[in-house]
Amino acid sequence: MGAGAPYGAGGQVRDPGGLRASLAGLTTRGRSFLAAGTAAAGCAYVLGQGQLLRVGLLLVVLPLICVLTLHRTRHRVTADRRLTPPRVPAGGEARVQLRLENVSRIPTGLLMLQDRVPYVLGPRPRFVLDRVEAGGRREVSYRVRSDLRGRYPLGPLQLRLTDPFGLVELTRSFSAYDTLTVVPRTEPLPPVRMTGEANGYGEGTRRSLALAGDDDVIPRTYRRGDDLRRVHWRSTARYGELMVRREETPQRSKATVLLDTRGGAYEGAGPDSAFEWAVSAAASTVLHVLEQGFSVRLLTDTGDSVPGEGAGGFSSGGQESAEAAGLMMDTLAVVGHSQGSGLARACEAVRGAGAGLGSGGDGLLVAFFGDLDDVQTEMAARMRQRSAGAVAFVLDSATWAGEPSRVEERLRRLRDAGWTALAVPPGAAFADLWRQAGNAPVSTGTTPGGLV
Template identity: 45%
Template structure:
């Protein structure tokens, strides 16, 4: 311990020793015996400091807590450290330093005042992580020092804390999921609970839930914020396919197309789990995880937090794992596809709803004009091929929001009938980054405000007649009209 304390001499302590040696040499050279007394005093101070620090026997316990328990990428969090003095001897001023990985920022330092026997003290510091993943916080180091700052000794706790930073999860609006069990009929949703039973028809509020679904009577009765359960479609099983191949994505860091895909997979998975679906999460790397409510959300986010770009070249392994079950929901979140992969994915469509979030990964990279034109051509071919096979295709480009694209999945074809070749800066009928609001369908005029059935033109809210620009009284509109909030046509109707 003495050796460790000697190695812990600070610059000030070493300066005192150097001054003591210089005074002793001067005393012999100059014959000034008084300088020997000065030399002894200068040397005694750091030596006494070393002994005092080496004999320090603090018994400290440390506990660490992180809030919130689930941290989303880009969201702030707080870490609280609580130290307790277990010995009978009071401590001096404690200098603390928490070891953090580079992704969490610089290691914070604190000064904790004197702790009496059995007394505890706490400090708190903020963290913010922009990149999902698993991180290890700690260990905490305590720097012991003498009152004059001549010697400093560092001791470390052994305990660390692992935190999981999950992908960002965007709230998604409920949409009608259609099945193909008997022609092109709409799946009739069934309630997951018995009518009139508040306890069964509500659940606790979760992050991302729409506040408009809050059930105030149950909230007042339980004291906890409660929301109404969503209706569950009959096709209550499904698969979420995530393409993580390095070759199919572009960009780096949080702004890459891979991170957009992972965040989209997290949003869709959590949304479907909250709606009561039993899911399988499948990736090209061989992951095939069964996920069921209510614990599935934590499992899914934990898996997606650790997803990395795979070096696998083909999507074939993931496509082989797809379950071709009748009436099963299938959501594929994929990047660049070869013609063969696109053909196989198109053929993987099930009898239930099949939604393809097709990411235009080349838009995340700077390409020469010729290469860009060729990439766009291949992308358009993939969009058209999937749409022709009956998939609901949601084209995604930089700036697109899955919360906006998801509302378009309530229709059919490419983004609910939007054109397959949009002008620059648009995502097939919806501006990139368009906030969730009324989103219009360029072919069937389906809006995410009042939702229209493209086949029967039946509206779930007020419907508008595109011919005369007035609200109809029978709740039915034409398939080529554009409804607006003031009851007028947003623009002339598109003739059939």
């Protein structure tokens, strides 16, 4: 449910049992009334005291009436939940609104609401409602916040009903729940010149089409509903029927964002760990290249791509790009360490003919690597061969631990293979590294590209 959406269907409370379960909700006071009433009725029968019998019956009937009333009332109380927004960045807040409605003809007694939330979102919210009149509504709200990305269930909502005398207390649960998605933090990236823009896309393409003139236009037969301003009169005279110009569709540049998720490639955990930095940077890159008009796919070391396998796994334009962005952000919200120890599958996905970066080695590859040994460095170097431009951000565990490392040797080998390779120091601002990558000298085998 997005912001401004109607309340979700909370439904009525579930009935875990019949009257027998409701009788189990008698409080100590209610059970004492029953015991005292039963004893008074027994004594009245033995002693022949009619007045005492009436008192005993009253003490017995009152708790039973309260049980029947609450048993019926909990069927006539409905609740809904509204989550705004359903997707927030790590550290952001979401608001949860609860609406309770009494659809019966009698008012309720004291009500206590408790919504179940994971401990990482904060303590369980509790609300006490004194009385809800017949047909009345009550709304309460609370906020949730998490510094850890992930998907967190909210609910089910628990409702505790009590009668005015405190004789019965029933706890019931609603069946509906919602899911809060906490996506990685992202930061805006500066537009810099990178390699990898496809030929035939952007401003240069429009100039080429304009210079080509009408002689290069491929017409087609007029169809009902076509704009008459697109009629190509020269072709119409040639073929003897109404012809219109085809709409030119520029080729979209492609970009692959590769995230190394190998468990052995990172050390440490928590919001400030190297792996969380890589996930956040990958999310920032995905959003940035989508905004620049690229077709994008998210790839991991397991070889799995997002948004899917269609069209090589790359996103499409228009509304589909927004949907692909949401899908990739949802994937990054829950991505964890893989069990793999190498980059072979990712290399196959990048170099494969069916999942390549485009014909003729066209496309941009942005990779976020953890620790690289000699074998994995060679594997990463081979990925560069099928892309027009490649940028690597290497997060070395020794560097993040403040210890001497061989990351410079790995970077040199990647640069020799044509990568623009940068080491990531602890706590570095990704926007600064992105700008540094754009200002770096063009690596061997690359050609200047467009604005990214």
